[in-house]
Amino acid sequence: MAAPTKTLSVADQLDQLQAARKLALTTPVYYEKIVKGVLPIIGPTAPIELRRWGAEFLAESLATPVLAKNEKESLTIAVLDTIKALLESGDDDPIVLKASIGAAASAYPIVVRWIIFNSYHPDPWEQMSAIKSRVFRIWDTAPPPVKLACIKFAQRIVLAQTVSNGQEARLYPGLDVSLGMITGSHPILDPRRMEAEATGLLDRMLGVLQDNSSDALLVDGTLNCLSILIRTRPSTSNRIINCILNFNPLKLANSPMTPKTKVLVKSMEKTTRMLLIHIIKRDPNFQPGAPGSQQLGRIQQYIQRLERSKTEIFDEAGRKRALADQSSAQYGDTKRQRTETPAAVAVTIPPLGPGPHRYSALYTITNNAGLQSFDATQVPHQLATRIVVKTLSSISQGVLDFAIAGIRDRLKTFQPAPTPSFAGAPPPGAINPATAPLGVEEGDDDYEPNFNAAEDTEQILNKLDNAPPEVPLDHTEALDLGPFTLPSPPLLDPDTAIRLAQAAASRLFGPLSSLKEEGSRKPRAGINRLAASSYDRESWLTVVTRLATRSTAGLESNFKKEETGRLALNDTLREMLFVYILEDWRRRIEVAVAWLCEEWYNDQLIKLSGSGAPLNYEKYALRLIDGFLNYITPQDKVLTRFLAEIPELSRxxxxxxxxxxxxxxxxxxxxxxxxxxxxxxxxxxxxxxxxxxxxxxxxxxxxxxxxxxxxxxxxxxxxxxxxxxxxxxxxx
Structure with a gap:
């Protein structure tokens, strides 16, 4: 008995389909196999999620430029039946319809070209005719996204069923399909009927502009589809230009201007103006002396008129308002009446009251309590300087003199009064009771004076005579300094030393973010270049690589077994260099080569010295190539460069x-x-x-x-x- 087949969920199927899509994008040779393989899964009976994915994948596959002409023809013929089934299914999902019509738009010129040379097999043309009829039926009633796809489909039909001027055929041979490729005796395609159908479709497309539609999406979509028709189909250019020149994109401006209306009007106006400017500048049919040059003046006038109208509509808010009533002019404009300048209020500087005062109060001449309490020290120096300079330049000299005089008056109040000298003054020997010195008995004051008299001059001289003689100092001895030694640093345990070494190594990579690379390429100096000869990124990286490889060169090293498992400073720098290179290995491949050259040179020195130190070149070369092999793409020539420039290769x-x-x-x-x-x-x-x-x-x-x-x-x-x-x- 056979085991039951496990049914995958829709989510799992979508994941598998997405993986197949990625494979087709990266490897286009699998496009045809993958597209034909998913057709049974995305049919009209499939869940809506699978149909949406399938319709979008078909549109993407038919529009891709990487497939050859024969491959795309085979792929298009194979998917027509599925596109027809998706369009005619009862569930009119907008996403499925939009993507299916987009796929049909890409397929239409391919089917026309195929049926021109393979008239013995009419089935693809019958399928495309059924698709065309279905699109025309849903065009008017479809939601806006589907309508845009219908407009694009109609544009591809008009391109394929009108005569080309040959410009696209010269630039892109085999891609421009036009009515000129169909012979009058073709058994399936009738050139006259196809041209009439194209004319009718063009009129249907231009109906959006002829009706002055206010739907900005449809207007912009139609205008964007007309540029290639004007450039490559001369039989349609005059009709399209006349329709555009009769179109008024600013019609919505007559209604109340809401923010939404402004956006719609600006969008339609800009699309129309840019299309006409593109025609004037780029289209050779409308250059002076060309067949369409008679329309050149009308187009330029239309663009100028459009710009003036836009300015009048959207710049009205920036203009001054006129008087509400002209009769009010005789009474003057009340908003602009000139008033007399009020009389200046007299400014007074009040004197300071009794009591202690701050130094800042001396220079405060305002009576405003808020300004008096303001802390001016909080103002930045630059701002304070600008305010002071601006203020001093704007005040008059009289006001400045008045303020200076007020401050001087305040300063005088702080000065002590001079000693009076007049005839009625008491004699010098008289004692003023209010200012009597201490030690003078008066009245009942209980005061005990100090009876310890101070030493006089004679006693001081006697003490100096009895003092021992001073010994003169030897200047050399006084300036002679003893030996000075720095205290020995504290002992570091191995873990602390390793941690500090890692911190020092990480600081070496700090300047790399601020250093700039040289703009012009200069010749490399090789292994004999001078490290840090110029303060740029290359010189600093040279310092880092040599610290990593030769920081202990010339020093005696005893490699102990118990220390082999610890990361020394060199190994820490090597690990950081390895991470730094792999972060952007395509641009830093030169750093990798320079580092490996230094490692190889250091290994040769170790071999000559016979010190028994571990060799690092082979180890880090293998790690580097392991690091970026997973990210190599077919376009990465850096692999060849890396293998060519490193100093030694091994099996x-x-x-x-x-x-x-x-x-x-x-x-x-x-x-x-x-x-x-x-x-x-x-x-x-x-x-x-x-x-x-x-x-x-x-x-x-x-x-x-x-x-x-x-x-x-x-x-x-x-x-x-x-x-x-x-x-x-x-x-x-």
Whole structure:
């Protein structure tokens, strides 16, 4: 009994379909297989989500420019039945209808070209005719997005069923399908009937402009479809130009101007104006001396009139209002009546009252309590300077003199009164009771004076005579300083030392974000370049790489077994360099090459010295190539450059590159890189050819190109392998 088939949910099916779409986008050769494979899944009976995805995928597939003409014809003929079924299904979903009509618009000229040369098979034309009839029936009643798709479909029909001027055919051979390709004796296509149908469709498209429609979406969509018709179909250009010149995109401005109305009017006006400007500047049919030059003056006048009307409508708010009634002019404009200048209020500077005062109160001459309490120190110096300069330049000299005089009057109140000297003054020996000095007995004051008399001059001289003599100091001895030693730093445990080393290493990468790269490329100085000779990004990176590789050069190092597991400063810098390069490896491939050159040079010095230190070149070269192999694309020539510029190649390193041949898109890149090594690096020619031989043996998709290189550079290898395989098969 067979096991029941597991049914996938709609979400799982969409995920699988999306993965198939991504594969088709990255590898266009799978387009036809994928499109034909999904047709049974996206039919009219499928869930709405699958139909929406399928209709959009068909529209995208038929519009892609990467397919060749024959492939697109085969693909278009295969999907016509599905497009017809999606359009004629009972569920008129707007998304399905819009995408299906877009796919039909891309398919129509392809079907016309196919039926011109394959009149013996009329089924595709009958299917396209049914699609055309369905689109014309739903055009007027469809929602706006579907109407826009219908307008695009009508434009492609008009292009295919009118005579071309040949410009597109010269620029894009085989892509411009026009009525001129159809002969009068064609068994299926009638040129006269097709031209009449195109004329009717053009009139239907222009009806939006002839009716002065206020639907900005339809107007803009129609105008955007007319440019190519004017440029490549001379039989339609005059009719389209006359219709545009009779169209008034500012008609909505007569209604109340709401924000929505303003947006709609501006959109239609700009689209119309830009289309006409494009015609004047770019279209050779409307240049002076061309067949359409008689319309040139009308177009320029229309553009000028449109700009004036737009200015009058949207710039009215910035103008001054007129008087409401002209009769009020005799009474004058009350808003502009000149009033007499009020008399200036006399300013007084009040004197300071009794009591202590702040220094700031001395210079405060305003009576406003709010200004008096304002802290002027909070104002920034630049702003305060501007205010002071502006104020001093605007006040008069009289006001300034008045303020200075007021401040001087206040200062006088702080000065003590002078001692009076007149005839009635008391004699100098008299004692004023109010100012009697201490020690004078008067009345009943209980005061005990200090009877310890101060030393006189004679007593002071006697003390100095009895003092010991002063010993003069030796100047040399006084200035002689003793030995000075800095205190020894505290001992660091290994964990703290490693943490500080990591912090120091991270600070080395700080300036890289602010340093600029050189604008013009200059020759590289190589391994002998001077580090930090110029303060730019390259010099700083040279410092970092040499600190990572040779920071302990010339120092004796004893490598202990217990220290091998710890990250030293060098290893920390190496890890940070590795991360820095992989963050943007395409642009920083030069940094990677410079770093590996320094590592290789350091390894050679270690080998010569015999110190037993670990070698790092091979380790980090393999890590770097592992880091960016997953992101290699067929256009990445940096792989060839990386392999060509690093100083040493090994079998293991080239074996990493060999894995790229698992992707068919990168086979050419891998083998081209190996060929470059064979031709330009003779020391590694044997290793590179061995890698190509392994690729030939392990990857079937890479055999044609690998065999081509091996036949030239290793003759007889393919024959020996073929004979060996034949003998092995015979013995088996």
């Amino acid at each position: 293991e390193l080239l074996g990493k590159c060999k894995t790229l041949c698992g992707d068919p898109t990168t086979v050419n890149l891998t083998l081209t890189s190996m060929l470059y090594l064979v031709m330009m690096r003779p020391p590694v020619r044997a290793i590179a050819l061995d890698t190509v031989a392994e690729i030939w043996q392990e990857y079937v998709d890479a055999r044609p190109l690998a065999a081509k290189y091996l036949t030239k550079w290793r003759p007889g290898f393919i024959e020996s392998q073929t004979i060996g395989q034949s003998s092995a098969a015979a013995s088996a």
